[in-house]
Amino acid sequence: MLNVTDKFSGRVGFLGLGIMGSPMALNLIKAGCDVIVWNRTKSKCDPLISLGAKYSSSPEEVAANCDVTFAMLTDPESAIDVACGKNGAVSGMGPGKGYVDVSTVDVATSKLINEHIKARGALFLEAPVSGSKKLAEDGQLIFLTADDRSLYELVSPLLDILGKSRFYLGKVGNGAAMKLVVNMIMGRLRILLSKKVGLDPSILVEVVSQGAISAPMYSLKGPSMVKSQYPTAFPLKHQQKKLMLTQDLRLALGLAESVSQSTPIAAAANELYKVAKSYGLSDEDFSAVIEALKAKSQDTA
Ligand SMILES: NC(=O)C1=CN([C@@H]2O[C@H](COP(=O)(O)OP(=O)(O)OC[C@H]3O[C@@H](n4cnc5c(N)ncnc54)[C@H](OP(=O)(O)O)[C@@H]3O)[C@@H](O)[C@H]2O)C=CC1
Numbered sequence: 001m002l003n004v005t006d007k008f009s010g011r012v013g014f015l016g017l018g019i020m021g022s023p024m025a026l027n028l029i030k031a032g033c034d035v036i037v038w039n040r041t042k043s044k045c046d047p048l049i050s051l052g053a054k055y056s057s058s059p060e061e062v063a064a065n066c067d068v069t070f071a072m073l074t075d076p077e078s079a080i081d082v083a084c085g086k087n088g089a090v091s092g093m094g095p096g097k098g099y100v101d102v103s104t105v106d107v108a109t110s111k112l113i114n115e116h117i118k119a120r121g122a123l124f125l126e127a128p129v130s131g132s133k134k135l136a137e138d139g140q141l142i143f144l145t146a147d148d149r150s151l152y153e154l155v156s157p158l159l160d161i162l163g164k165s166r167f168y169l170g171k172v173g174n175g176a177a178m179k180l181v182v183n184m185i186m187g188r189l190r191i192l193l194s195k196k197v198g199l200d201p202s203i204l205v206e207v208v209s210q211g212a213i214s215a216p217m218y219s220l221k222g223p224s225m226v227k228s229q230y231p232t233a234f235p236l237k238h239q240q241k242k243l244m245l246t247q248d249l250r251l252a253l254g255l256a257e258s259v260s261q262s263t264p265i266a267a268a269a270n271e272l273y274k275v276a277k278s279y280g281l282s283d284e285d286f287s288a289v290i291e292a293l294k295a296k297s298q299d300t301a
């Protein structure tokens, strides 16, 4: 049975070792956790195996061998596939086990995975994160969790290794909704106007970062955006993902629509991300969206 203690002493599974998953799994290993990893592309497991992680050959095996299994996958489609597909984690779940999905997905996806996990007598926690590659490396993520409270309590010591804060938001879907709202706000980052009116954009970044409207995102992304450089931390394609059902901004717009909330600025931002994708910028950082704005302003100049 799962026991709630100050320190998590069970075995931890980690599925999905991309930009976010790899540093998160690494931080658990560094903290002394007994970690089993799996990734679709097996080579991404190797650096972690060399640092002490064990490997299992499918999500099912990881879940069967672990007390708690984390998943950090691209989108709803991959999250469902890894959890509920052939040799998926659900098949390895059972009473006394927990599944923590830290991917960014929509409410319906989270509910679906929750149902499958619960049907096996196991516990489910959705826990998408706010924060990007650097904050994942530094163990400074913010967890937006929902659903099973006892699993939340149980994995809190692990969330505290990976992050600087955690919110428990109640029923399943609330974590996914909170994450989409946060990303909707983030999608509006822009610094172009200053340059057009003859101001130095790097000074704008400095002024904003010292004032009341300061946001860490401006200080983080602003300096490289000014130089038209976009080192990938959060790929643009994930902010405006390909499939109709799987993109953060489109999902956020769907969420707003479901409660008849008008979000014209987010809708306009979504259009710019689409344009940026059409320029081949999908694998650049999401801040490369400014290139779409630059092109638009040339069109209208
Ligand atoms: N990057 C960021 O700044 C942030 C990202 N997020 C969210 O975290 C999640 C992961 O993002 P990130 O790490 O950047 O993305 P990456 O593209 O770097 O990693 C995605 C992971 O999902 C796996 N994957 C994708 N499709 C499948 C599939 N069909 N079956 C099995 N595995 C699959 C990939 O495996 P493989 O290696 O084989 O391709 C990889 O492990 C996303 O939901 C994203 O929105 C949240 C906060 C910040």
Ligand SMILES: O=CCCC(=O)O
Binding pocket: 104, 130, 131, 132, 183, 234
């Ligand atoms: O989902 C991605 C969020 C990226 C960030 O918070 O910097």
